[in-house]
Amino acid sequence: MISVNENSKKVCSDLLVKLNGKQHLRIEIPEYMPLVIELIGEQVSTPFGIGKLYSLAHYYEQNGDLMRDPEMCFIVVDNRPFPDTWELLEIYPQMYRLDSLGIYQECVRIEDGTAKSFHRKMQSDLIEFADIWFENIKQQGFLK
Numbered sequence: 001m002i003s004v005n006e007n008s009k010k011v012c013s014d015l016l017v018k019l020n021g022k023q024h025l026r027i028e029i030p031e032y033m034p035l036v037i038e039l040i041g042e043q044v045s046t047p048f049g050i051g052k053l054y055s056l057a058h059y060y061e062q063n064g065d066l067m068r069d070p071e072m073c074f075i076v077v078d079n080r081p082f083p084d085t086w087e088l089l090e091i092y093p094q095m096y097r098l099d100s101l102g103i104y105q106e107c108v109r110i111e112d113g114t115a116k117s118f119h120r121k122m123q124s125d126l127i128e129f130a131d132i133w134f135e136n137i138k139q140q141g142f143l144k
Contacts (some may be wrong), residue, residue, distance in 0.1 A: 001046065001047070001048070001075075001087070001090075001092045001108060001123065001126055002092065002119050002120070002123050002124060002125055003090040003091055003092055003116065003127075004074075004091045004092075004093070004130050004131055004134065005127075005131050005137060006086055007128060007131070007134065007138075008091065008131050008134040008135075009089050010023065010086065010139060011038055011084050011134040011135070011137055011138050011143065013086075013089060014129050015037055015042075015056070015081070015125040015137070015143070016037075016076070016140070017052070018037070018063060018143070019037050021040075021071055023038065023039055024037065024038040024039070025037045025038075027140050027142050029140055030056075032119060032140050033058040033059060033069060033144075034055070034058065035056065035058055035105065035137065036055070036056070036058075036059060037054060037055070037056055037058045038054065038055045038056050038057075039053075039054055040053050040055050040073065041052065041053030041110070041113075043113055043116060044075055044110060044113055044114070045113055045114040045115065046075060046077055046114075046115045047115070048077050048090055049077045049079050049090075049140070050077070050080075051075040051076050051077035051078075051090075051092075052075070052076050052078075053073055053074070053076075053094065053110070054070055054073065054074050054076055055072070055073050055074075055082055055117070056072050056074070057069075057070065057071035057072070058070065059069075060101075065123060067098060067099040067100060068097050068099045069098065069099065069104075070096060070097060070098045070133075071078055071095075071096070071097040071098075072094075072095065072097075072126070072129075072130060072133070073093075073094040074091050074092060074094060074098050075091070075092040075094050075108065075110075075115065076089075076090070076091050077089075077091075077092070077108045078090075078093075079083065088105050092107065092108060092115075092118075092123070093107060093108075093123055093127055093130050094107065094108040094110065094115075094127035095107070096126050096129070097113040100134075105122055105126065105138060107122040107123040107126055110121065127132070
């Protein structure tokens with residue numbers, strides 16, 4: 001599996017600090033769609049250690065339905081002895097969903113709490129998107 005870049009690791013880590021052990025958090029910035037962070041799975045076994053599965057999503061409402069624009073799920077394996085040892089924090093894109101276009105892509109298949117297989121090319125594409133999205137999240141003020 002392939003992890004996001006160092007900047008994305010820092011942004012994601014800051015978001016998880018904001019989550020502060022809660023199950024979910026909604027962050028609202030007036031100019032942007034709310035950002036929702038949810039812990040959706042624990043004890044996910046990977047070749048790199050045990051991780052947690054998190055969902056990050058922007059939502060809007062259409063005809064009474066919540067639409068993801070987008071949602072991404074990430075497996076986070078945190079083997080850091082200290083918070084600033086970024087090289088030991090691994091964040092793997094697992095899923096991407098964009099409701100308005102009917103897109104659903106799962107690049108890591110999780111079965112019975114274990115990452116069973118992954119699609120390298122799809123994960124590489126999702127990393128490109130995630131790295132841009134994490135930078136946008138930072139620039140838009142969701143970390144403040």
